[in-house]
Amino acid sequence: MLSAAAALGAVPAQGAPGADTRAEVDRLYAEAEKATQAFDKADERAGRLRREVRDAQDHIARQQQRVNDLREQLGSVAGAQYRSGGIDPTVALLFAADPDDYLDKASTLDRIGTRQARRLAELQSALRDLAQERAEAAGKLAELEKSRQAVAAHKRTVERKLARARRLINALPAADRAAYTRASRDSRADLPGPRGVPAPDGRAAAALAAARSALGRPYVWGANGPSGFDCSGLMQWAYAHAGVHLPRTSQEQRFAGRQVPLSQARPGDLVVYRSDASHVAMYAGNGQVIHAPYPGAPVRYDPVGMMPVSSITRP
Template sequence: MASHRRPKQPSRTRVTVLTATAAAAVALTSQAAHADPKPTKKEVKAKVDKLYEEAEVATEKFNGAKEKQEKLEQQVGDLQDKVARGQEELNELRNGLGSMATAQYRSGGIDPSVQLMLSSDPDSYLDRASTLDQLSGKQADELRKIADKQRALKQQREEASDKLEELADTRKALGGKKKEIQGKLSEAQSLLNNLTAKEKAAMAAADARASRASSSRADLGNDVPESQRAAAALNAAKTKIGSPYVWGATGPSSFDCSGLTSWAYSQAGVSLPRMSQDQMNAGTRIGQADLKPGDLVIFYGDAHHVGLYAGNGQVLHAPKPGANVRFEAIGNMPFNTGVRI
């Protein structure tokens, strides 16, 4: 006999769960369809190059803060030495004054008129009285010296205190720039890590080819340096071709851009400022058409990159993180000015 029971209806809870699951799946599918596509190798390279440029801007500011810190540390040390020496001199003056006061007390404790009356040798007393007058005069001079020394010490202590505050601010700025640089480089590395092994290898090979080609086959023409120091600086820099770029480095095994130029000129006996912006003002500015081998070449509007002109439109420089010291066409970067040292 056939059953007349009605088929069991699905529970409302189960229908709700199934509906929610289906909706979530549709939403995820929609999001995936509209998600940003994975950046191409070309786009990643452009972003990484931009981050490296920003890191170099921060590096030059870091270099300036570090140079300022070193100068302040020297100034603070000199001031502290002066204060210590001044305190010793002040102590000696005070001790001398104390000895004078003791001698005066011993010889001048009796009223001068009574001493004269009691003296068996008035002439001898008059000699002693004259000495006491001289002693009082010398004592006054010593008091003036002590007052002057105290004023000088106070001024030096205040100056040292101001320098210490400035040094603390500079160290704080230095730490901030270091953190900024490391953040930029870390972000660039994260982008590179998202590339496939094949894409990474292709980018590395392209950069290696650029370094080899620019360094081994660069045609520098027949231009002659304007001075012996320019020639010596360029020759010194050529010995560092292939050395890695490291931010904040000044050689002899690794360099950043201004680290290379300052090191090269130091080999020629010339001291350059640490920052590229300051190196721009270290000599006579010249146009691109007037460049000679060994002249500095400043790039970008904010002057955050510098290299050495090598001749025939080529620059020798420390390019960026991940690259080595090499020759490169001057037109690859926006020219700012040349500088003849």
């Protein structure tokens, strides 16, 4: 997110009409972006938990079917055993017309008993596994509910701060509001796209090409493309086009590669801003970055020094 002070360039912050309002809008946008990153992280966790719960439920259904099958097999064996061996063996021998036939039947009953015992052991094991999986699934469902609540809380925070910023901007005198809009919300026509600056490798080149293709698309908080982006969503989307999976948040993206000094930045590097790493952009060469600034400002080029740089990461 480009700060209002940086966006307004040479306009002095002190004494300028609406300066306090612009500073407050700056602060609200920064806090909203920090909350957006928290929203992204919670939303990503909720999505992962939803997949894990769905997989667990599918596995439980298969395990339940196995338990049902084992119970049916045990029932069939028990029925056969009752029909064939319900008479005491010594009494059956007295009434047997053919002792050899009796011995064959007795041998069969022994085998049925062994198989039944094995099926019973399998059933007991399956029931234990099923109970454990159900307990784990219940735990994941509880975690999922907490993540959903966190997502909702962060969403409310972002919306509240953005609404406050919009009210402040709308309350500016018409001339100040127009100046603010021109300086901080229009595409930076004074910054032509970098030319002739090579990326260090094919992956960085592919990611940079994807980021450039997103120029002009709107900032949408919590979005990672393709029609809109927040700052870290744009980086994740761009690098996905290079076959590289980046974490969802700017705080995590800061550690998604090798860190280099700003003086060694190359096109495709991630430029992370502020001490809390709440904003991220992509270095495009010639002292410029591509980024999704904040609501109302499209994906665009801006100077790499638009706000304090905390680190440079080469994925």
